[in-house]
Amino acid sequence: MTLPPFDAVAAVLLIPLAAAVLLAFLPSYRLTARLNVVATLATLLAALSLLGGERPAPGPYLLVDDLNIVFVVLGTFVGFTTSVFSATYIAHELETGRFTPGYLRFYHAMYQGLMAAMNLALLANNIGLMWVAVELATLTTVVMVGLYRTHEALEAAWKYFILGSVGIALALFGTILVYMAALPHVGEGLDGMVWTVLIDRVGEFDPALLNVAFVFLLLGYGTKVGLAPLHAWLPDAHAEGPTPISAVLSGLLLNVALYAVLRFKLLLAANPDAIAPGPLMITMGLSSLVFASFMLYRRRDIKRLFAYSSIEHMGIITFAFGMGGPLANFAGLLHMVMHSLTKSGIFFAVGHIAQVKGTQQLDGIRGLTQSHPALGWSLVVGVVAIAGLPPMGIFMSEFLVVSSTFAREPLLALPLVLGLLVAFGALLMRLNGLAFGEPTGRMAPAEASYAPMLAHFGLVLVAGVYLPAPLVEWFQHVARMLG
Amino acid sequence: MERLYFDAAHLLAGGLVLVSFVQLYQDRLYALLNVYAVHALVLALSVAWQAFVQDAPHLYVTAAIALVFKAIVIPVALHRLIQRLGIHREIETVIGVGPTMLAGIGLVALSMAVILPVTAEADPLAREDLAFALSVLLLGLLMMVTRRNAVSQVVGFMSLENGLVLAATGAKGMPLVVEISVAFSVLIAFVVIGIFLFRIRERFDTVDVQALDSFRGERQ
Numbered sequence: 001m002t003l004p005p006f007d008a009v010a011a012v013l014l015i016p017l018a019a020a021v022l023l024a025f026l027p028s029y030r031l032t033a034r035l036n037v038v039a040t041l042a043t044l045l046a047a048l049s050l051l052g053g054e055r056p057a058p059g060p061y062l063l064v065d066d067l068n069i070v071f072v073v074l075g076t077f078v079g080f081t082t083s084v085f086s087a088t089y090i091a092h093e094l095e096t097g098r099f100t101p102g103y104l105r106f107y108h109a110m111y112q113g114l115m116a117a118m119n120l121a122l123l124a125n126n127i128g129l130m131w132v133a134v135e136l137a138t139l140t141t142v143v144m145v146g147l148y149r150t151h152e153a154l155e156a157a158w159k160y161f162i163l164g165s166v167g168i169a170l171a172l173f174g175t176i177l178v179y180m181a182a183l184p185h186v187g188e189g190l191d192g193m194v195w196t197v198l199i200d201r202v203g204e205f206d207p208a209l210l211n212v213a214f215v216f217l218l219l220g221y222g223t224k225v226g227l228a229p230l231h232a233w234l235p236d237a238h239a240e241g242p243t244p245i246s247a248v249l250s251g252l253l254l255n256v257a258l259y260a261v262l263r264f265k266l267l268l269a270a271n272p273d274a275i276a277p278g279p280l281m282i283t284m285g286l287s288s289l290v291f292a293s294f295m296l297y298r299r300r301d302i303k304r305l306f307a308y309s310s311i312e313h314m315g316i317i318t319f320a321f322g323m324g325g326p327l328a329n330f331a332g333l334l335h336m337v338m339h340s341l342t343k344s345g346i347f348f349a350v351g352h353i354a355q356v357k358g359t360q361q362l363d364g365i366r367g368l369t370q371s372h373p374a375l376g377w378s379l380v381v382g383v384v385a386i387a388g389l390p391p392m393g394i395f396m397s398e399f400l401v402v403s404s405t406f407a408r409e410p411l412l413a414l415p416l417v418l419g420l421l422v423a424f425g426a427l428l429m430r431l432n433g434l435a436f437g438e439p440t441g442r443m444a445p446a447e448a449s450y451a452p453m454l455a456h457f458g459l460v461l462v463a464g465v466y467l468p469a470p471l472v473e474w475f476q477h478v479a480r481m482l483g
Numbered sequence: 484m485e486r487l488y489f490d491a492a493h494l495l496a497g498g499l500v501l502v503s504f505v506q507l508y509q510d511r512l513y514a515l516l517n518v519y520a521v522h523a524l525v526l527a528l529s530v531a532w533q534a535f536v537q538d539a540p541h542l543y544v545t546a547a548i549a550l551v552f553k554a555i556v557i558p559v560a561l562h563r564l565i566q567r568l569g570i571h572r573e574i575e576t577v578i579g580v581g582p583t584m585l586a587g588i589g590l591v592a593l594s595m596a597v598i599l600p601v602t603a604e605a606d607p608l609a610r611e612d613l614a615f616a617l618s619v620l621l622l623g624l625l626m627m628v629t630r631r632n633a634v635s636q637v638v639g640f641m642s643l644e645n646g647l648v649l650a651a652t653g654a655k656g657m658p659l660v661v662e663i664s665v666a667f668s669v670l671i672a673f674v675v676i677g678i679f680l681f682r683i684r685e686r687f688d689t690v691d692v693q694a695l696d697s698f699r700g701e702r703q
Contacts, residue, residue, distance in 0.1 A: 166640075
């Protein structure tokens with residue numbers, strides 16, 4: 001008897017799905033937390049196996065190409081490390097009674113559901129299917145954000161739900177318009193939604209209709225990326241849900257929505273008469289960056305602080321992809337990877353810190369390097385990285401974004417640098433208060449899992465010092481693909 | 484015959500926009516739900532007509548979902564919910580009926596101005612449908628921003644989704660997967676919202692979103 005050939009694409013999609021069903025029914029905490037880790041690890045391994053080996057030919061529903069593999073591997077890696085962090089975090093929440101075992105089953109099932117939806121959105125070759133998957137991912141996170149059932153958590157979940165649904169509705173309308181544009185040229189039926197068919201034929205489509213479609217898609221998926229002025233849900237959702245969810249929101253979900261925008265940007269770019277999608281993305285990216293960097297100063301809540309920092313960085317990434325060209329795309333891609341790793345690493349540290357101190361208020365947390373050296377210094381490393389100081393990877397990617405902008409559009413570099421500097425000042429000012437000075441608040445020793453943080457920050461550091469040649473080549477290839 | 488097809492589709496899609504307007508000025512929750520049921524009914528008729536005109540039997544499924552689920556099940560369930568919560572009093576509108584209606588008219592004009600010029604290539608039936616669908620979508624959005632009550636925001640969202648279904652069925656031969664998913668997402672959305680409403684009630688004895696807004700999350 002021969003085993004059926006190992007299908008990595010199916011594994012990436014089905015492992016989380018099966019785990020979600022299983023975890024919904026298993027009662028024991030220890031077992032489910034471990035199973036959660038095992039399932040995400042298996043998904044990560046399956047995603048890694050996509051790197052080598054034969055790629056399946058693009059079908060009407062699924063597609064594997066150089067662009068989405070980056071996102072899938074990054075997403076499953078962050079998913080895996082977050083599940084390790086989550087196991088320790090949840091144990092503490094169970095002890096303090098903020099979680100009940102019933103919620104926990106729900107939480108784990110939703111976590112795996114999110115992984116499955118995310119991978120489906122990334123691997124979809126069908127713009128309708130992609131939309132369905134993004135919507136599913138939104139719904140799973142809405143439920144998880146509201147999990148604590150405090151007043152603030154409910155407000156956050158409600159706001160997220162309403163804004164997310166409006167965004168997703170606009171995106172669906174945009175998707176329908178793309179299909180309408182394809183209809184006269186591709187014909188009725190499934191083909192009109194298959195991305196690989198669309199990209200081949202898009203040159204013939206009616207440019208005016210594509211333009212309107214892209215505006216809807218950018219606004220719709222842009223809401224989910226957290227671009228200003230549609231970002232209102234993001235800080236609340238980050239601050240009020242369980243911290244592992246903040247980590248996956250920043251590390252995964254924002255990227256998935258950005259990926260959707262990029263796919264449609266490629267479509268538009270392939271039609272000679274359509275508007276250039278770049279300027280729209282540049283405008284939204286820059287306004288998010290500048291707005292969020294000023295907002296960083298007024299934060300009093302540690303998770304909100306880093307949520308605004310996520311808006312800032314998504315702005316930078318959107319800006320870089322909007323600029324386009326091999327160098328800016330390369331910088332954008334690198335920055336996206338670095339931001340995901342750093343930000344989720346920071347949220348791991350913040351989650352433990354908030355648990356130890358029993359508060360998320362910045363005023364209540366001081367002198368961490370003295371009271372909890374390991375956590376405190378991890379946070380220092382993380383914030384140094386996210387603020388864009390050398391030798392960390394974000395310095396390099398930000399440097400590339402800025403230098404490529406100076407080379408091509410010096411005027412645009414001014415607001416870009418302004419935003420970066422303002423954010424830099426805010427983060428270092430806050431870091432000073434958090435990490436140094438006289439310790440305040442509770443001093444109980446922390447029960448933390450350091451491995452995920454170390455893995456993330458280690459990778460960011462290595463990337464800042466030395467990028468392996470195959471990786472550079474690959475990113476360059478993807479950057480050229482992005483036009 | 485062509486003419487009749489076109490006129491009937493036009494009538495039904497236009498009817499949907501009209502019912503959207505009627506929704507805008509309902510100031511009681513029960514009345515709002517009844518109007519929503521009519522909204523879903525008109526949608527079902529419109530989708531069924533499209534199924535007939537396009538000779539696309541799978542669209543009848545979408546029509547049936549709209550009829551059974553949106554026009555009957557959801558309004559009845561929400562009726563019960565409102566009864567249970569004891570909130571069948573007036574809706575507070577943020578801005579008055581007059582300005583809301585004017586804004587609605589503006590939005591309809593906007594969607595005509597956006598859609599009609601860019602769809603010159605498409606066939607006239609799909610084109611008009613799309614313009615009406617965008618109007619319904621924008622009117623749903625308008626309702627969501629002018630209402631403070633969680634239940635009426637949900638109704639606004641559902642009528643917005645009705646607009647999306649209208650657009651999806653107007654686009655000839657659009658794969659079924661999307662239509663079902665739209666209907667399905669409404670179901671999930673409803674479940675999610677149901678949970679929320681109950682939780683909100685459980686904790687705060689109100690479903691008035693304004694009460695939620697007073698919490699900025701960043702209080703000291």
